Amino acid sequence: MLVNILCLSLKTENDYVLRIYLRCYVLFLVAALFNAARLIGCESHELKEALSARRIQTEEGNIVEKFTMQQAIDARDALAKFIYASLFDWLVEQINNLLEVGKQHTGWSISILDIYGFESFKKNSFEQFCINYANERLQQHFNRHIFKLEQEEYELDGIDGVKVDFADNQECLDLFEKKPIGLLSLLDEDLHSPDANDATLANKLKQNLNGMACFKGDKGRVFGVRHFAGEVLYDTNDFLKKNQDSLNPELIELLSSCNGQLPQLFAIKMLNQTLEPATSLDSPNQSVSAKFKGKLFKLMQRLEKTKPHFICCIKPNRKQLPGMYEEDLVSQQLRCSGVLEAVRMSRSGYPTRMTHQEFADRYGFLLLETNESQDPLSISVAVLKQFNMLPGMYQIGYTKLYLRIGLVSSILSSRVF
Template identity: 30%
Template sequence: MPKATDKTFIEKLHAIWKDKSSLYAPVRFSEGFVLKHYASKVEYSTTGWLDKNKDPLNDNITRLLAHSTERYVASLFTDCLEETIDWSPKNRAKKGAFRTVGQKYKEQLSFLMQQLYATEPHFVRCILPNEEKKPGRIDVPLVLDQLRCNGVLEGIRICRAGFPNRLAFAEFRQRYEILAPGLDSNHYRIGTSKVFFRAGVVRET
């Protein structure tokens, strides 16, 4: 930006990642690239990619949306009410260059991540058992595909490979001091202030 094109953008991506990461691959017959996610390979087209980040938010429209009678819509643009209005050409050019839809999305995403990191979220995953919506019938390939795509199987694999359960030294000694001498060393690791266990070890003990 501002002189970059879709072609120079994809050329730069290839220069950085092609043959340097097993998760990245170019697309043969069009401008784009492929990223290997945990579930499968996903193809991205870079046609018009840069134009999506050249869409400045109009000051009048954002202030209008900030005064919307729909509370949710208004809440998305509350920061636009706090901005000082300066109608000089210099200020309009500056805001037009930096105040874009992409930046607005980035700011909102950053705020969302801050909220998530500050909380301990709990949620329930809903799995569709069959396409016919009939009780007592489980389509195993369908269920496995959903578990794979939403990351459950990958999460289980990571837990099994690592040491997801942990206890502070004092708590571990109080509960398992008698059993500790006979515990397989492959089932645990000792940290600075806690003992880490493989999945299921604490429950079985």
């Protein structure tokens, strides 16, 4: 009706073009609404009502409050995110159920975690904030297994004088997770403040966190975090709204009554979660960041119980062309992922290691004089001495031999020539 009134008020030739544009735009919106309702399994007018208004219960009865344009957009986005996240979880659950049969027979399982890596754009919002926090926690897991456990192994096996140096990111994690004054705590705290907005949030973060090494205050609503991969500037615009991201009860009710089987399943799961204790990681009363942190910690607990293997994929160029390597882009990714530090550690340490028995079995035959009564350690030491290996090229631990890069090939080449 509104479009018809606007069209009637347009008289000139230019207005005629605008009138056609308005009609096409409305037809596009109607088609989008119809298609969305058809996919969900409800009537288009039901979806329209749920996205444009909400019911408020009072002592006198229910009052229907019409949404503003921004509120309607927020409701639409919340519904889309809910369906997308629920569908993703459902797909993963179906795949895991199919793979569970093999685990029941063997007792073994393989878990694959695929992550994109740190994100830094011209404008970074709440989404990049969460992604980079997760990557920071996963980077520490990588550091622990590549660097910290390496140092522990040297110490436990009696190897002295080897120090594994690496950039620890614990300070950055403290910036995110510290209570009661940390990025996540302060962000959640502002959700309960009626006067809070994006600007006051930015000021609050700067006032409380400027003393922390990994935090950087900036102009206006912007603040910076010195991540392991480098500094990222975040704009707090819409941080509070995105952190709340609540789904209207009318939308849950609509999904639970629709004809689509999956939307019904998603809605029932959400309704069941409202009945669970408030400590549940999936409680709808929690903020998005609190849920995200809870699920991330659950993931880390699972990862700590596994034997990890890391595969680092490098994007060779920005144009996605074969056979082309942009040196600055590749170098940046190697630095961000910790690969360069891992290589540096390998060159300065003892990357090749074998038990005394393994070394004796593999290279004991090279001895010119053998004594069958010798123990594996004695055989291993005799091999090293026979080929005049310098003491700095190896170290002898309680259980293993620790060898520099190239030492084994030197032994074999000495034998050949």
